[in-house]
Amino acid sequence: MRRGMRKWWSAALVLALAAMLVSACGGSKNGGSSDGGGTQSPATSSSSGSNSGSEAGSSDGSRPTDSPYRDKYDPPVTITTVWGIDPALTFKNGETIENNVATRWALETLGIRIETLWSVTDTNNAFVTKMRLMMASGQQMPDVVTVGDEQLAHDLIDSGLFREVGTLFDAYANEKWKQAMALDPHVWDPYIRNGQRMGIPVLDYAYNHDYLLWIRQDWMDKLGLEAPKTLDDLEKVMEAFKYNNPDGLSPDQVIPLSIGFKNTFNTWMGDPSWVFGAFGTIPEQWNLTSEGTLEWGSIHPGAKQALETLKRWRDKGYIPAEAALWDENKTAEPAVAGVAGIIPGPYWMSGWPLQDTAKNVPHAVWKPYPIPAGPDGKAGRHGTRFTNGVTLISKDAKHPEALFTYQNYLFEHLADPEPGSQWDIGVFKGYDYDLDENGNPVYGDDIPGGAVNINRYWLVRDGARIPDAQMKALLRLADGKEPETRLEKELKNNYGPETPLAAKVLLSQPDISYIDMFSGPPTPTMKERLDYLKKIELQTFSEIIYGQRSIDEFDRFVENWKSSGGDQMTKEVNEWFEQTKVK
Amino acid sequence: MKPDIRRTWPLHLMLLPALAGLIVFNYVPLGGIVMAFMDYKPWLGFDGSPWIGFGHFRALFEREDSLQVIWNTLVISVFKIIFNLLVPFGFAILLNEVRIRLLTRTIQTMVYLPHFLSWVILGGILVNFLSTDGGFVNRVLGAIGIGPIPFLMHGDWFRFTVIVSDVWKEFGYGTIVFLAALANIDPSLYEAAEVDGAGRWKQTLHITIPSLLPMAIVVGTLSLGNILNAGFDQIFNLYNGMVMNKGDIIDTFVYRTAILEGNFGFATAVGLFKSVVSMVLIVCAYRLAYKYANYRVF
Structure with missing residues (x-):
C-alpha cells in the first residue's frame, strides 16, 4: 500500500516534469516561428x-x-x-x-x-x-x-x-x-x-567625431604663448609645458600631449592621425587621391615623416612613455587629472570628459584650437560621415x-x-x-x-x-546670439560651455577633414588580408616610434604591404568606388 | 542483482527531461559544424550557402603569421597550465600546514578573491601598476637598482606578465580543489607515520604528496582541453602594437578576422580546429592518467 503510494507520487512528478518540458518546447517553437518573442x-x-x-x-x-x-x-x-x-x-x-x-x-x-x-x-x-x-x-x-x-x-x-x-x-x-x-x-x-x-x-549631425586640439589655456596664458599654427609651434608649446610648467609640475610628471595608439592610429579621441594629416595623409583609411582614386593612407610617403615626428616627440617625452598601451579613454585620464597640456578630441569634449578637470585642478581652463599645419602648410584630420x-x-x-x-x-x-x-x-x-x-x-x-x-x-x-543644423546653431551661439530656436536652446542647455567656440574653431578648417571614402561591404581580399595588413602596420609603426626599428623599415613595410595583398585590395576598393557613381 | 526496469522506470522517465535538454542544446547544435566548410551567409541558410571545402582551414594556415599565432597560443597556455597546476598544489600543501584555522580561512579567501575580477578591470589596473613611467612595480624595482622593465611593451616580458598575472588571478581558485583532497586523507596514515618516527617533512613527502597526485592528474588532464585557449579576455585587454609578434593568440586573431566581420564560417572552422586538437590531447591524457594513476571517468 505504502509502496504503491510512493510509486504514484513519482509517476505524478514525472508527468509534471514531462508536461513542463513539452510546454517549454512548444512555447519556444511558437516564439521562434512567429516573432521570436x-x-x-x-x-x-x-x-x-x-x-x-x-x-x-x-x-x-x-x-x-x-x-x-x-x-x-x-x-x-x-x-x-x-x-x-x-x-x-x-x-x-x-x-x-x-x-x-x-x-x-x-x-x-x-x-x-x-x-x-x-x-x-x-x-x-x-x-x-x-x-x-x-x-x-x-x-x-x-x-x-x-x-x-x-x-x-x-x-x-x-x-x-x-x-x-x-x-x-x-x-x-x-x-x-x-x-x-x-x-x-x-x-x-x-x-x-x-x-x-x-x-x-x-542623417545625423555633422562633425561629431572630427577632432581639434584642446589646450590648457591657463598654461598658455601664464607662459605667454601664441596659438600654435604649425607643428614647430606646437613643439615649442609642448617644451614650455614640460620644462616651465605653470602649475609647478616636474618635467617627468607632465604629459604635454596626451595621445595613444593601442589598437589604431586613427580614432576619435587622443589620436595621432592629425600628425599624419600635417604631411598630407590620414592613416588606416581610404583617402581620395588627386587622381580621383582611393589610396590606403598609411602607405603614403607622408606617413614616414609623421612617424619620424612622433618618434622625436616620444624621445623628448612629449607624448606618454607608454602611448602604445593607451586607448582613447586612457588618454583622457591625465587630461582630467590636470597633468596633460594638449589632447585631441571632438568639439563636444568640454562637456565630457574635460569638464571633470575642474574637480582636480580648479583653475584649469581648456580651450579649443585648430589643427596645426605641417612644414608644407598641409593640415588634416579624419572626418566622419554624418550618417x-x-x-x-x-x-x-x-x-x-x-x-x-x-x-x-x-x-x-x-x-x-x-x-x-x-x-x-x-x-x-x-x-x-x-x-x-x-x-x-x-x-x-x-x-x-x-x-x-x-x-x-x-x-x-x-x-x-x-x-549642418547643429553646427550652424552653434556658430550663431558662438557669435553671442541669444538662443531662440529649439535647437539653439537645446545646445545651450545640454552641451559644455566651450562647445560653441569649439564648433567655430572646427568650422574654421572646413576642408581639412579626410573622410574614409570606402564604405562598402568588405571586398574578398579585404576579408582575407586586411587584418594581417593592419597588424603588421600597427606593429611596424609602434616599433618605429619606440626606436626598435629604424625609420627606413617604413619603406620595407610599404613594399610588404603591397605584395601581401594590399595592391589587390586597392584594386578592388577602386572597382567598388567606380560602381558607386550612380548610373 | 540485476536492476529491474519494471521497478526503476520512473527514475528513467525522470531522467528524460535532462536528456532532452542535453540533446537539444548540446548535440543538435553540433550540426552547425558544417558552417566550417561553407561560405556561410545567414540569409542563405544551410541549404543555400556555397560549400567551399577546406577553404577556411587553408585561409587559417596560409596567413604569414598563423604559425606564429598558434605558437604564441601554445607557449602561453602551456606555461599557464603548468603553473596553474604547480602553484595551487604547493600552496595547498603549505596552507595545510598552517595550524591556525582562522588564518587558513582568511588567506584562502584572500587568494580566492582575484578570481572574481574581470580582465577588463584587471587590465586597466595592470597597465597602471606595471607602467614603466611611475608604476608601482617598477618603482620598487628601481629602488633596488633594477631598471624599468617594459612588462607590457616587450614581447618576452609580455608573455611573462600574462602568465604570471593569470596564475596570480587563478591559483586561489585552483587551491580549493587540492584543499578538499587534503581533507580526505585518512588521518590514521599520519598517526601511523608518527608512530614510525616520521617528521612533518617525511609525512608531506610520503603521505600528502602521493595522496594528492591523483587529483593533480585529474586537474591536469582536464586543463589540457584548454591548451589552445590562452585567455582571450586577458590578452585582448593587454596586447598592443609592440607585442603583436609574441602576444597575438588564436582567439584574438579570430575575434578580429571573424567575429568583427560577421564571418561565421571562418570562426566555426577555427573553433573546430581547436576542438579537434583539444580532443586528441584529452584522449591521450586520459589514457595516460588511466594507465599511471588509475584514474577513470567511465
Whole structure:
C-alpha cells in the first residue's frame, strides 16, 4: 500500500516534469516561428493584426490613382517595422514602443498605422542578433527597418529582400530632406549596388567625431604663448609645458600631449592621425587621391615623416612613455587629472570628459584650437560621415511611399523648427515639454511625471536631423546670439560651455577633414588580408616610434604591404568606388 | 542483482527531461559544424550557402603569421597550465600546514578573491601598476637598482606578465580543489607515520604528496582541453602594437578576422580546429592518467 503510494507520487512528478518540458518546447517553437518573442503575447497578436492590416491596405492601394503618395491617408495605411529599444529609453503613462504618443500621432495626423512585428531591448547586440535570426529563418521582413550596424545593413541589402529606394526618394522626398541629403552625396555610397540606391541613409549631425586640439589655456596664458599654427609651434608649446610648467609640475610628471595608439592610429579621441594629416595623409583609411582614386593612407610617403615626428616627440617625452598601451579613454585620464597640456578630441569634449578637470585642478581652463599645419602648410584630420545607419524598405511593402509622408513631415516640422512654429517649444505636451499655469514651457523634471526622450519613438531613429543644423546653431551661439530656436536652446542647455567656440574653431578648417571614402561591404581580399595588413602596420609603426626599428623599415613595410595583398585590395576598393557613381 | 526496469522506470522517465535538454542544446547544435566548410551567409541558410571545402582551414594556415599565432597560443597556455597546476598544489600543501584555522580561512579567501575580477578591470589596473613611467612595480624595482622593465611593451616580458598575472588571478581558485583532497586523507596514515618516527617533512613527502597526485592528474588532464585557449579576455585587454609578434593568440586573431566581420564560417572552422586538437590531447591524457594513476571517468 505504502509502496504503491510512493510509486504514484513519482509517476505524478514525472508527468509534471514531462508536461513542463513539452510546454517549454512548444512555447519556444511558437516564439521562434512567429516573432521570436517567446512570452510576448502582445507582440504575437499585433503581428497577426498587422497581416490583416496590410491586406486591408492592399485593397485600398489597388484603387487607380496617379500617385499613391498622400499627405494624409484615408483610410489609414499600415507600415510594419521592428524595434531595437535603447535600454535607457523610458516610457510614461503605461505606453510601449508599440503604442505610444508618436504612433497615435502618426495615425491621427498622417493616417499611418505603425505595426510592430517585434521589439527587443537592445543590449548585447540583441537587435542585430534577432534580425540575423529573422533573416536566417526566412521570415517576412518588416516594411521598414532602420539598422545601425554596418555589417548587418550590407547583409540585409545583399539578401535581396529589400527594394531599391533611390527612385522613391527622388519622387517623394521633400525639398528640406533632399537638401539635407545633398550636403554630402557620398552618404549614399555604402548602400549603392550596381548604381542603384538600396537604402536611405539616416542623417545625423555633422562633425561629431572630427577632432581639434584642446589646450590648457591657463598654461598658455601664464607662459605667454601664441596659438600654435604649425607643428614647430606646437613643439615649442609642448617644451614650455614640460620644462616651465605653470602649475609647478616636474618635467617627468607632465604629459604635454596626451595621445595613444593601442589598437589604431586613427580614432576619435587622443589620436595621432592629425600628425599624419600635417604631411598630407590620414592613416588606416581610404583617402581620395588627386587622381580621383582611393589610396590606403598609411602607405603614403607622408606617413614616414609623421612617424619620424612622433618618434622625436616620444624621445623628448612629449607624448606618454607608454602611448602604445593607451586607448582613447586612457588618454583622457591625465587630461582630467590636470597633468596633460594638449589632447585631441571632438568639439563636444568640454562637456565630457574635460569638464571633470575642474574637480582636480580648479583653475584649469581648456580651450579649443585648430589643427596645426605641417612644414608644407598641409593640415588634416579624419572626418566622419554624418550618417547613423540606414533605413531599408522591404520588397513586399504595400505602401513604401508612406514612409516619405512620415519623414517629410518630420523634416518639415521637427528637424529645425522656426521660432513660433508648431513644434517650436516641444513636440508632445506632457512628454518632452509641458506648460506651467502661466503658459510658459517647462522641460525635464518640471514636467509632471518626468520627461521622456520622444525622439527615440519615431519610425526612423532620432526622427529627422539636418546634418549642418547643429553646427550652424552653434556658430550663431558662438557669435553671442541669444538662443531662440529649439535647437539653439537645446545646445545651450545640454552641451559644455566651450562647445560653441569649439564648433567655430572646427568650422574654421572646413576642408581639412579626410573622410574614409570606402564604405562598402568588405571586398574578398579585404576579408582575407586586411587584418594581417593592419597588424603588421600597427606593429611596424609602434616599433618605429619606440626606436626598435629604424625609420627606413617604413619603406620595407610599404613594399610588404603591397605584395601581401594590399595592391589587390586597392584594386578592388577602386572597382567598388567606380560602381558607386550612380548610373 | 540485476536492476529491474519494471521497478526503476520512473527514475528513467525522470531522467528524460535532462536528456532532452542535453540533446537539444548540446548535440543538435553540433550540426552547425558544417558552417566550417561553407561560405556561410545567414540569409542563405544551410541549404543555400556555397560549400567551399577546406577553404577556411587553408585561409587559417596560409596567413604569414598563423604559425606564429598558434605558437604564441601554445607557449602561453602551456606555461599557464603548468603553473596553474604547480602553484595551487604547493600552496595547498603549505596552507595545510598552517595550524591556525582562522588564518587558513582568511588567506584562502584572500587568494580566492582575484578570481572574481574581470580582465577588463584587471587590465586597466595592470597597465597602471606595471607602467614603466611611475608604476608601482617598477618603482620598487628601481629602488633596488633594477631598471624599468617594459612588462607590457616587450614581447618576452609580455608573455611573462600574462602568465604570471593569470596564475596570480587563478591559483586561489585552483587551491580549493587540492584543499578538499587534503581533507580526505585518512588521518590514521599520519598517526601511523608518527608512530614510525616520521617528521612533518617525511609525512608531506610520503603521505600528502602521493595522496594528492591523483587529483593533480585529474586537474591536469582536464586543463589540457584548454591548451589552445590562452585567455582571450586577458590578452585582448593587454596586447598592443609592440607585442603583436609574441602576444597575438588564436582567439584574438579570430575575434578580429571573424567575429568583427560577421564571418561565421571562418570562426566555426577555427573553433573546430581547436576542438579537434583539444580532443586528441584529452584522449591521450586520459589514457595516460588511466594507465599511471588509475584514474577513470567511465
